[in-house]
Amino acid sequence: MRFALIRLAGEDIDVWQPLTRSQFEVLIADATRRIKACLLDTLDRSGLQMSEIDTVVRTGGSAQIPCFIEMLGRIFGPQKVVLSDVFSGVTAGLAISAHV
16 A cells, blocks of 8 residues: 655654545545536636637646546546646746736
């Protein structure tokens, strides 16, 4: 069984906790449902048809979470979902927004 080791360390604490992918997905299940609902609501409000969306760009750390990748693939089709600037795309967008 594969797992990640989560460590919380500080002056008076040092806790190590193994966490499997399935345990992680259970922990984020509510957030995943809310993200999907928000995404579908945004699509609905945009007035766009799925055929009008050419590319869905994944960026940021959570764009690496397999259940999110799979969700985007189910909604848009995996061929439309691309990865770009995983760790700099969000900060670049914030910098552009701050400049404006």
